[in-house]
Amino acid sequence: MSMTNAYEPGRAELGAIDRTLVARRERLLGPAYRLFYERPVHIVRGEGVWLYDAEGGAYLDVYNNVPSVGHCHPHVVEALCRQARILNTHTRYLHENVLDYAEKLLSTFPSELAHIMFTCTGSEANDLAYRIARSFTGGTGFIVTQLAYHGGTHVIAELSPSLGEYVKLGDHVRTVPAPDAYRNSGDEVGAAFAKNVRQAIEDLHNHGIKPAALLVDTIFSSDGVFTDPAGFLAEAAELIRGAGGLFIADEVQPGFGRTGGHMWGFQRHGVVPDMVSMGKPMGDGHPMAGLVVRPELVQAFGKSRYFNTFGGNPVSAAVGMAVLEVIEGEKLMANAREVGAYLHEGLRRLADKHPIIGDVRGAGLFIGVELVRDRVTREPATDETTRVVNGLREKRVLISSAGPSANILKIRPPLPFSKDNADLFLSTMDEVLVTT
Numbered sequence: 084m085s086m087t088n089a090y091e092p093g094r095a096e097l098g099a100i101d102r103t104l105v106a107r108r109e110r111l112l113g114p115a116y117r118l119f120y121e122r123p124v125h126i127v128r129g130e131g132v133w134l135y136d137a138e139g140g141a142y143l144d145v146y147n148n149v150p151s152v153g154h155c156h157p158h159v160v161e162a163l164c165r166q167a168r169i170l171n172t173h174t175r176y177l178h179e180n181v182l183d184y185a186e187k188l189l190s191t192f193p194s195e196l197a198h199i200m201f202t203c204t205g206s207e208a209n210d211l212a213y214r215i216a217r218s219f220t221g222g223t224g225f226i227v228t229q230l231a232y233h234g235g236t237h238v239i240a241e242l243s244p245s246l247g248e249y250v251k252l253g254d255h256v257r258t259v260p261a262p263d264a265y266r267n268s269g270d271e272v273g274a275a276f277a278k279n280v281r282q283a284i285e286d287l288h289n290h291g292i293k294p295a296a297l298l299v300d301t302i303f304s305s306d307g308v309f310t311d312p313a314g315f316l317a318e319a320a321e322l323i324r325g326a327g328g329l330f331i332a333d334e335v336q337p338g339f340g341r342t343g344g345h346m347w348g349f350q351r352h353g354v355v356p357d358m359v360s361m362g363k364p365m366g367d368g369h370p371m372a373g374l375v376v377r378p379e380l381v382q383a384f385g386k387s388r389y390f391n392t393f394g395g396n397p398v399s400a401a402v403g404m405a406v407l408e409v410i411e412g413e414k415l416m417a418n419a420r421e422v423g424a425y426l427h428e429g430l431r432r433l434a435d436k437h438p439i440i441g442d443v444r445g446a447g448l449f450i451g452v453e454l455v456r457d458r459v460t461r462e463p464a465t466d467e468t469t470r471v472v473n474g475l476r477e478k479r480v481l482i483s484s485a486g487p488s489a490n491i492l493k494i495r496p497p498l499p500f501s502k503d504n505a506d507l508f509l510s511t512m513d514e515v516l517v518t519t
């Protein structure tokens with residue numbers, strides 16, 4: 084992924100231990116990895132919304148959606164340990180866990196989406212969606228947004244323009260601008276998005292390519308977080324279907340209750356996708372992911388064998404079930420809605436005080452704050468955004484940035500984030516903005 088908040092060697096003075104760790108990473112992991120922040124963070128323990136360094140220093144996590152129900156949640160850890168002590172195999176043997184979990188997970192979806200196939204990563208889930216879409220439609224063309232990230236397998240990297248100039252998009256891939264209501268406020272957002280999708284479909288046809296699918300992250304996370312007006316995806320979804328293609332929702336970012344009002348991001352838009360990929364928050368840190376599909380799409384595909392060695396194993400299924408139980412038991416969706424609204428309001432108050440805040444947008448506990456040098460020209464405040472992200476990090480509050488100009492603060496804490504946590508974040512942000 085082209086990184087907006089990456090460590091650059093030599094920019095900041097590091098302590099002896101961190102210097103050694105950075106050097107070892109380079110020597111052992113090679114050149115492709117990136118660290119966050121001018122001064123990387125070295126974490127040794129996590130609990131709830133807090134991360135701790137080796138000296139016991141506490142960092143407020145306002146960024147990580149993988150530990151969705153909180154770092155090292157005891158109910159999830161207990162479920163993992165319990166099942167790991169008994170058995171871990173794979174889906175070639177009969178076992179209740181995978182079925183109990185599939186039933187529970189599918190019950191959160193509209194009834195048309197009735198099968199789930201398990202993978203270990205979001206990339207694999209999208210890769211599977213790609214294969215099924217091609218097999219069902221007979222098409223090969225894919226439409227994604229201009230700064231989308233959908234994963235790192237060969238075919239999905241070709242659908243991930245956010246990887247930047249060194250990864251070539253496929254000839255069968257077309258990009259469309261994300262539905263950005265801030266920078267295109269003149270147009271009706273859904274109609275403008277649909278118009279761009281229509282043009283992409285026409286362009287595919289003009290090149291003799293039959294469309295297979297429109298694939299979008301339903302919260303447009305790497306594009307810059309676009310959420311409103313709810314419903315803006317519906318017209319484009321209809322269009323791609325009219326052209327013989329499928330509508331695939333990538334829920335790796337907004338899924339599992341984060342948007343507050345619904346379990347899944349697509350539900351805000353009143354659409355029922357043909358396939359839904361999911362990952363990151365699914366296992367609270369345990370590597371699990373999956374693809375939910377309409378059964379008719381996989382009838383022919385199912386003639387070939389699908390096996391994912393680790394996907395859907397009894398331990399992962401126990402972990403996934405525990406995550407759903409915590410979301411329900413701790414009413415985390417309602418918390419995302421309430422605390423998300425509280426945070427949103429607090430950020431709007433900060434916008435009254437700090438003219439650099441051009442826009443505050445989001446749903447539940449997924450918020451984007453766009454920083455601009457001038458509210459009229461909306462010139463992106465790219466360097467200032469870097470300073471804010473790093474200024475917060477120095478005060479032990481962790482967020483990151485996104486968008487084509489890297490000027491959008493990405494605020495996406497674990498779901499048990501409280502109003503007290505929000506207050507701490509807002510007061511720290513206020514301090515940092517004063518000095519930016």
Ligand code: PMP
Nearest residue numbers: 204205206232233234300335362
């Ligand atoms: N889709 C989206 C929207 C993502 O953000 C990511 C990960 N950043 C992926 C897919 C890929 O997931 P994974 O890293 O688990 O392969």
